[in-house]
Amino acid sequence: MSDxxxxxxxxxxxxxxxxxxxxxxxxxxxxLALLASRxxxxxxxxxxxxxxxxxxxxxxxxxxxxxxxxxxxxxxDDAFDYVILSQTIQATRAPRRVLENMLRxxxxxxxxxPNFGHWNIRAxxxxxxxxxxxxxxxESWHDTPNIHFCxxxxxxxxxxxxxxxxxxxxALNASGSDxxxxxxxxxxxxxxxxAVFLLRRTGPASPP
Amino acid sequence: MTAKTNRTGKASKxxxxxxxxxxxxxxxxxxLLARFGPERPLGMDCGVTLDRWQIAYQTYGKLNxxxxxxxxxxxxxxGDQHVANTxxxxxxxxxxxxxxxxxxxxxxxxxxxxxxNVIGGCLGSTGPASLDPATGKAYGLSFPxxxxxxxxxxxxxxxxxLGITSLFAVIGGSMGGMQVLQWASSYPDRVFAAVPLATAAxxxxxxxAFHEVGRQAVMADPDWQGGRYLDGAKxxxxxxxxxxxGAHITYLSExxxxxxxxxxxxxxxxxxxxxxxxxxxxxxxxxxxxxxxxRFDANSYLYLTRAMDYFDLAADHAGVLAxxxxxxxxxxxxxSFTSDWLFPTADxxxxxxALNASGASxxxxxxxxxxxxxxxxxxxxxxxxxxxxxxxxxxxARGLA
Numbered sequence: 001m002s003d004x005x006x007x008x009x010x011x012x013x014x015x016x017x018x019x020x021x022x023x024x025x026x027x028x029x030x031x032l033a034l035l036a037s038r039x040x041x042x043x044x045x046x047x048x049x050x051x052x053x054x055x056x057x058x059x060x061x062x063x064x065x066x067x068x069x070x071x072x073x074x075x076x077d078d079a080f081d082y083v084i085l086s087q088t089i090q091a092t093r094a095p096r097r098v099l100e101n102m103l104r105x106x107x108x109x110x111x112x113x114p115n116f117g118h119w120n121i122r123a124x125x126x127x128x129x130x131x132x133x134x135x136x137x138x139e140s141w142h143d144t145p146n147i148h149f150c151x152x153x154x155x156x157x158x159x160x161x162x163x164x165x166x167x168x169x170x171a172l173n174a175s176g177s178d179x180x181x182x183x184x185x186x187x188x189x190x191x192x193x194x195a196v197f198l199l200r201r202t203g204p205a206s207p208p
Numbered sequence: 209m210t211a212k213t214n215r216t217g218k219a220s221k222x223x224x225x226x227x228x229x230x231x232x233x234x235x236x237x238x239x240l241l242a243r244f245g246p247e248r249p250l251g252m253d254c255g256v257t258l259d260r261w262q263i264a265y266q267t268y269g270k271l272n273x274x275x276x277x278x279x280x281x282x283x284x285x286x287g288d289q290h291v292a293n294t295x296x297x298x299x300x301x302x303x304x305x306x307x308x309x310x311x312x313x314x315x316x317x318x319x320x321x322x323x324x325n326v327i328g329g330c331l332g333s334t335g336p337a338s339l340d341p342a343t344g345k346a347y348g349l350s351f352p353x354x355x356x357x358x359x360x361x362x363x364x365x366x367x368x369x370l371g372i373t374s375l376f377a378v379i380g381g382s383m384g385g386m387q388v389l390q391w392a393s394s395y396p397d398r399v400f401a402a403v404p405l406a407t408a409a410x411x412x413x414x415x416x417a418f419h420e421v422g423r424q425a426v427m428a429d430p431d432w433q434g435g436r437y438l439d440g441a442k443x444x445x446x447x448x449x450x451x452x453x454g455a456h457i458t459y460l461s462e463x464x465x466x467x468x469x470x471x472x473x474x475x476x477x478x479x480x481x482x483x484x485x486x487x488x489x490x491x492x493x494x495x496x497x498x499x500x501x502x503r504f505d506a507n508s509y510l511y512l513t514r515a516m517d518y519f520d521l522a523a524d525h526a527g528v529l530a531x532x533x534x535x536x537x538x539x540x541x542x543x544s545f546t547s548d549w550l551f552p553t554a555d556x557x558x559x560x561x562a563l564n565a566s567g568a569s570x571x572x573x574x575x576x577x578x579x580x581x582x583x584x585x586x587x588x589x590x591x592x593x594x595x596x597x598x599x600x601x602x603x604x605a606r607g608l609a
Contacts, residue, residue: 042569044569050573050574050575050576053571053572053573054573054575054590054593054594056571057541057571057573057594057597057598058593058594058596058597058598059597059601060597060598060600060601060602060604061571061601062539062569062570062571063571063572064542064560064564064570064571064572064573065572065573065574066560066572074561074564074565075564075565076565076567079564079567
């Protein structure tokens with residue numbers, strides 16, 4: 001298991017064994033396969049690309065071709081124990097609606113995303129005056145599918161707006177190590193290259 | 209629908225003498241046959257009960273000791289039970305031999321495959337071409353209207369008759385896919401995995417319209433004789449042929465027709481300024497029509513198109529499709545094709561949404577193909593890879609080594 005991506009491994013550790021999980025934007029099914037083998041979950045996925053879905057189904061995963069922006073609304077409240085959005089929220093058209101739906105259809109939501117507040121990204125904008133291109137965000141501004149970048153502070157702000165409770169949050173630095181739990185938000189926002197949040201809603205799934 | 213079509217209409221057919229008579233085939237089929245009497249009547253949706261009925265079927269592979277490896281294949285509108293053997297009526301290979309056989313995605317070395325002719329069909333299961341025991345003549349239009357659920361009820365009796373209480377998988381495309389959905393809804397505990405391909409949970413208004421044109425073509429043929437043509441020697445071949453030509457267009461796509469034929473002329477250098485089949489596409493369609501009438505009963509065509517028209521699974525569940533699958537433990541694999549405009553991807557998505565809403569395990573993929581609706585019958589590597597993966601995973605979950 002040493003070749004498992006650290007962020008995926010981190011997400012897998014947040015999931016209770018034997019639970020029912022939906023991975024939104026599951027790509028080639030790497031996380032679902034990990035969850036199925038390590039946590040024995042009932043693993044389901046949604047993936048936009050035809051190749052991704054065909055690959056997942058051929059691996060024996062329950063994955064449907066669909067779009068996070070349009071298809072989450074079709075799921076009933078509390079359909080899953082966890083709804084996961086791994087490195088995908090910045091590519092959605094309406095991140096707020098996607099997150100609202102995740103909190104509605106899952107008892108917990110797990111979101112991982114690249115932190116646009118990382119010092120390297122800030123430095124590229126500040127000193128080069130160019131849109132940042134980094135090792136984990138390698139595409140130029142005109143090629144990238146990422147249309148809604150946010151910083152860790154921005155994401156925390158959205159969670160507050162939606163009344164979502166952060167049960168756990170982890171920031172990873174550029175070398176993939178966990179930044180200490182006790183570090184303040186500004187420190188995470190500057191040195192975290194990516195973040196993983198475990199969230200739950202406070203109110204009812206849907207307004208009465 | 210046609211898996212094997214001939215580009216120019218010059219099919220290499222087996223000698224006619226080697227082939228069987230389709231009229232005889234309707235009553236005494238060249239296949240396995242299960243006959244049922246008053247001890248096992250078939251109640252139908254229209255209210256009629258058949259006291260004497262039969263179902264013709266074929267099997268491939270071996271049933272294991274646990275009786276847990278049976279796969280039921282449901283055929284489409286003009287298909288039959290000869291899914292993986294040479295068809296005794298046409299002399300052509302089985303209609304899904306690309307998918308079913310030793311080493312194929314549905315591997316007959318591992319699974320016991322059953323395929324039966326639907327009730328209302330004309331290859332040996334009771335239908336309008338069968339002899340009515342009350343009169344000794346063909347039923348014709350006195351045969352009760354058939355529904356998809358009636359077909360599935362009859363299959364369930366056959367499966368029980370074969371000593372199988374739970375099917376490993378039920379698979380089919382188009383009208384076959386409708387039967388798969390009906391199976392999963394009517395007998396959820398008897399279906400471990402369901403594969404509805406290029407299908408819909410209800411027939412669309414456009415598709416009902418196409419079917420109506422086909423039926424009117426049959427009934428406009430004077431040789432149809434109000435459906436009593438089997439009492440004499442003439443057959444409504446012109447009408448049925450036109451019905452088939454129209455329907456066949458709906459099974460293809462503009463891109464596929466263009467790729468195969470374009471505006472190419474048939475065996476000639478220039479237009480003839482007549483209504484002869486100048487274009488290859490005309491010649492092809494005429495061939496499709498003519499070869500179809502040699503193997504299919506016109507009344508059966510009326511009945512089976514009607515069964516598809518009537519299909520609306522949600523209607524049996526207060527209009528909510530998800531209720532048709534409530535609490536289902538069956539694992540589903542749904543697939544559609546990009547160029548299929550008869551059963552477009554939206555129809556498959558409606559099924560997937562309902563399955564999600566009911567919490568069922570479902571995979572769905574829209575496959576890239578320019579071959580239209582017929583793609584599900586053809587050599588589509590992406591479909592095979594998907595089915596291999598799905599069926600393999602389901603087999604592991606079922607404990608089929």
